[in-house]
Amino acid sequence: MERNPAFLKRIKLNKVMISVKEAFQLILSNVPVMSPEKCPFAEATGRTLRVTVSADREMPPYDRVMMDGIAASSEAFLGTGQVRLQIQGHQPAGVSANTLLDSTSCLEISTGAVLPHGADCVIPVEELEIVDGVAVVSEGAVVRAGHHIHRQGSDRQQGEALLHAGMRLGCKEVAVAASCGAVELSVSKIPRVGIVSTGDELVDVGTKPKPHQIRRSNTHSLSAALEPALGLAQMAHLCDEPRAIRQGLADLLDRSDALILSGGVSKGKKDYLPGMLESQGVTPIFHWVAQRPGKPLWFGIGPRSEPVFALPGNPLSSLVCFHRYVVPALEKMAGRKPSTVAQQQPLIEACEMKPNLTIFLPAQVISNKDGCGVKPAPAANSGDFAGVLGTDGFIELPAGKGTLPAGSVLPFHPWL
Amino acid sequence: MERNPAFLKRIKLNKVMISVKEAFQLILSNVPVMSPEKCPFAEATGRTLRVTVSADREMPPYDRVMMDGIAASSEAFLGTGQVRLQIQGHQPAGVSANTLLDSTSCLEISTGAVLPHGADCVIPVEELEIVDGVAVVSEGAVVRAGHHIHRQGSDRQQGEALLHAGMRLGCKEVAVAASCGAVELSVSKIPRVGIVSTGDELVDVGTKPKPHQIRRSNTHSLSAALEPALGLAQMAHLCDEPRAIRQGLADLLDRSDALILSGGVSKGKKDYLPGMLESQGVTPIFHWVAQRPGKPLWFGIGPRSEPVFALPGNPLSSLVCFHRYVVPALEKMAGRKPSTVAQQQPLIEACEMKPNLTIFLPAQVISNKDGCGVKPAPAANSGDFAGVLGTDGFIELPAGKGTLPAGSVLPFHPWL
Numbered sequence: 119m120e121r122n123p124a125f126l127k128r129i130k131l132n133k134v135m136i137s138v139k140e141a142f143q144l145i146l147s148n149v150p151v152m153s154p155e156k157c158p159f160a161e162a163t164g165r166t167l168r169v170t171v172s173a174d175r176e177m178p179p180y181d182r183v184m185m186d187g188i189a190a191s192s193e194a195f196l197g198t199g200q201v202r203l204q205i206q207g208h209q210p211a212g213v214s215a216n217t218l219l220d221s222t223s224c225l226e227i228s229t230g231a232v233l234p235h236g237a238d239c240v241i242p243v244e245e246l247e248i249v250d251g252v253a254v255v256s257e258g259a260v261v262r263a264g265h266h267i268h269r270q271g272s273d274r275q276q277g278e279a280l281l282h283a284g285m286r287l288g289c290k291e292v293a294v295a296a297s298c299g300a301v302e303l304s305v306s307k308i309p310r311v312g313i314v315s316t317g318d319e320l321v322d323v324g325t326k327p328k329p330h331q332i333r334r335s336n337t338h339s340l341s342a343a344l345e346p347a348l349g350l351a352q353m354a355h356l357c358d359e360p361r362a363i364r365q366g367l368a369d370l371l372d373r374s375d376a377l378i379l380s381g382g383v384s385k386g387k388k389d390y391l392p393g394m395l396e397s398q399g400v401t402p403i404f405h406w407v408a409q410r411p412g413k414p415l416w417f418g419i420g421p422r423s424e425p426v427f428a429l430p431g432n433p434l435s436s437l438v439c440f441h442r443y444v445v446p447a448l449e450k451m452a453g454r455k456p457s458t459v460a461q462q463q464p465l466i467e468a469c470e471m472k473p474n475l476t477i478f479l480p481a482q483v484i485s486n487k488d489g490c491g492v493k494p495a496p497a498a499n500s501g502d503f504a505g506v507l508g509t510d511g512f513i514e515l516p517a518g519k520g521t522l523p524a525g526s527v528l529p530f531h532p533w534l
Numbered sequence: 535m536e537r538n539p540a541f542l543k544r545i546k547l548n549k550v551m552i553s554v555k556e557a558f559q560l561i562l563s564n565v566p567v568m569s570p571e572k573c574p575f576a577e578a579t580g581r582t583l584r585v586t587v588s589a590d591r592e593m594p595p596y597d598r599v600m601m602d603g604i605a606a607s608s609e610a611f612l613g614t615g616q617v618r619l620q621i622q623g624h625q626p627a628g629v630s631a632n633t634l635l636d637s638t639s640c641l642e643i644s645t646g647a648v649l650p651h652g653a654d655c656v657i658p659v660e661e662l663e664i665v666d667g668v669a670v671v672s673e674g675a676v677v678r679a680g681h682h683i684h685r686q687g688s689d690r691q692q693g694e695a696l697l698h699a700g701m702r703l704g705c706k707e708v709a710v711a712a713s714c715g716a717v718e719l720s721v722s723k724i725p726r727v728g729i730v731s732t733g734d735e736l737v738d739v740g741t742k743p744k745p746h747q748i749r750r751s752n753t754h755s756l757s758a759a760l761e762p763a764l765g766l767a768q769m770a771h772l773c774d775e776p777r778a779i780r781q782g783l784a785d786l787l788d789r790s791d792a793l794i795l796s797g798g799v800s801k802g803k804k805d806y807l808p809g810m811l812e813s814q815g816v817t818p819i820f821h822w823v824a825q826r827p828g829k830p831l832w833f834g835i836g837p838r839s840e841p842v843f844a845l846p847g848n849p850l851s852s853l854v855c856f857h858r859y860v861v862p863a864l865e866k867m868a869g870r871k872p873s874t875v876a877q878q879q880p881l882i883e884a885c886e887m888k889p890n891l892t893i894f895l896p897a898q899v900i901s902n903k904d905g906c907g908v909k910p911a912p913a914a915n916s917g918d919f920a921g922v923l924g925t926d927g928f929i930e931l932p933a934g935k936g937t938l939p940a941g942s943v944l945p946f947h948p949w950l
Binding site for chain 2: 159160163173175177178179180186187208210211212213214215226228229230231232242243244273274280281287288289290291292293294296297298299300301317318319320323324325326327328329330331332333334335336338339340341342343358381384385386387388389431432433437461462463485490503504505506507527533534
């Protein structure tokens with residue numbers, strides 16, 4: 119990872135909660151960028167480019183025929199009436215350019231072929247008939263020089279930059295890299311992301327819980343939400359015992375490029391995490407954010423500049439904080455411009471705001487021919503995860519007084 | 535794969551082009567559903583569930599404490615004024631329920647703990663002070679029975695269905711499966727998807743092309759667009775030689791659950807594919823769709839019910855057809871309800887329609903505080919792939935006369 123500037127941007131960790139915007143900015147300004155590595159282009163899907171990829175040839179690299187038909191000289195069409203051209207042969211795609219004998223001849227050609235020497239127009243099969251080796255061009259056919267020809271270099275010049283550092287390599291970027299012969303690409307290393315649950319009430323998914331226990335789900339949902347190109351999940355569990363936590367944290371900090379913990383950050387007697395993290399060399403940046411769910415969110419920077427997120431343990435809180443803060447941080451680590459807000463969506467119905475508190479509200483996307491928008495789900499408490507199942511993501515309701523009317527446009531974060 | 539009904543739904547393959555809607559419906563009605571298989575739940579992200587997952591216990595499974603603080607009996611608060619409660623101990627999360635000695639006592643508790651026997655309310659740390667083993671509850675504190683308690687079974691009953699067959703297993707579904715102890719899930723098998731380029735003008739990405747050649751990019755962009763949970767890409771190339779195509783197709787049909795070819799489906803002399811596919815036992819369903827780009831799209835069903843898509847070879851055409859037709863077909867194969875239309879987006883500027891032709895227009899998503907919408911990119915021809923780089927997806931402009939005004943809501947397909 120590239121080292122941080124000498125001083126960390128941090129705020130006083132007092133009891134005054136910071137806003138969602140401040141928390142977001144503090145995270146982004148403290149998160150380092152991973153170093154680059156080489157990657158075969160065919161394995162680079164979803165990763166972030168760290169170099170410029172330029173056109174190694176003009177695009178297109180030759181005068182490219184755009185229709186199946188014949189290539190001819192437009193001189194043959196200077197007069198009026200039907201034009202009959204002797205077919206001198208067939209020039210498929212993938213062979214070098216033939217030469218037209220004269221303006222009374224033509225060559226059958228296919229889409230993707232090189233324009234034959236001496237030809238300056240293409241007449242599609244739909245506008246001609248072939249009779250005894252002669253192409254008879256319909257009287258109504260519009261024929262002019264350059265027609266149906268994709269001219270060499272008309273899209274891009276040789277050496278022109280096509281892909282830039284910081285781009286995510288999706289399907290179209292991969293296609294462009296392939297067409298430029300970029301067999302190997304420089305991309306950001308994938309961070310090892312420790313995903314850690316805490317809490318003695320949690321048991322393994324394969325275990326039958328006692329009446330006072332529940333099964334571990336946060337580590338699984340967070341690792342399911344982690345795009346493989348943004349992080350390599352390493353799951354762990356810490357029980358609520360100071361010595362075990364200390365040892366576990368030291369080990370996790372050592373082998374992670376980013377750490378995501380859930381639980382143990384609130385005001386309970388066993389909420390050891392913030393103190394323990396500090397004692398392991400993690401510089402605290404903030405604690406408590408004016409948001410619901412997710413108020414106890416804690417963030418710090420570890421001894422090797424690794425970001426450390428301690429998310430509240432409630433399943434909904436931890437998943438919301440992951441989408442709102444951790445994903446953009448991982449995008450920044452990848453060297454990408456973080457997607458500050460994924461989408462903007464209009465509200466289908468009015469929504470009550472809360473003073474001094476940003477509300478993240480699970481919501482359903484309604485999309486029909488009358489338009490699109492989001493409909494908040496009936497209020498679920500942050501422990502009722504099953505109630506969130508029918509939703510598509512969550513809207514971000516700003517802190518404020520009164521009611522936001524239907525039609526108001528709000529940030530919307532789709533569930534991963 | 536589950537076999538098709540005895541007869542295939544097909545239309546006469548005449549020269550009359552079918553509409554985008556007809557093509558889409560013919561594909562979906564002919565595509566089979568993959569058979570199910572068992573999968574460890576932790577590896578099931580993105581896959582499609584084939585069974586119901588039900589709550590194995592009530593949700594929550596016990597009266598769950600929702601705040602850090604004390605648990606007490608609301609009887610202690612029947613009078614007015616400050617209430618002082620003797621702290622009899624601490625009950626963290628993960629231990630079985632203690633019993634309150636009497637209504638003048640309390641237990642310190644943490645979020646996620648079981649409500650102690652005899653207690654019926656929780657008072658958060660913010661509303662009390664602890665002095666010499668006594669919890670002094672602020673006079674203003676609102677205390678009532680049931681406060682800050684998430685009641686056993688209040689969200690879901692034991693045996694209630696939570697996840698249903700046909701659901702995609704995203705992060706929240708994985709969390710619910712984990713909390714129900716579903717260590718193994720029945721999910722749809724992942725189809726082996728043959729992705730095949732054709733065309734003698736194409737060379738390997740690692741090769742320096744001759745002046746009349748270009749590098750292969752379609753197989754790479756399509757396999758980059760293929761979500762791993764929807765298909766396992768197997769890339770191949772067929773050269774334009776009848777015997778090689780015949781042999782290659784036989785082999786590919788044999789080892790693929792779905793086949794995607796690009797190139798060789800138009801009206802050129804070497805566009806052998808439709809005929810060759812038929813001779814290999816692929817039943818043609820349609821050829822030619824009233825759309826731009828992508829008019830020569832061909833679709834058929836192979837001898838083992840495998841869908842066969844022959845996409846036009848131009849990079850933009852093949853990528854657009856993949857998003858518009860192949861992805862929904864793969865969703866149907868996964869046993870999922872295909873996403874007919876991914877999003878609905880308003881046009882930022884007016885758009886000219888074409889009579890009898892659906893236009894797929896690359897477009898950029900504009901999202902700022904004034905709202906969201908899509909802005910069509912300057913018209914690119916279907917060979918100019920680099921021109922598509924700055925766009926986020928494509929809009930679907932219906933066939934028609936005249937101009938669609940700004941603000942019209944259109945289907946929008948984001949690039950994968």
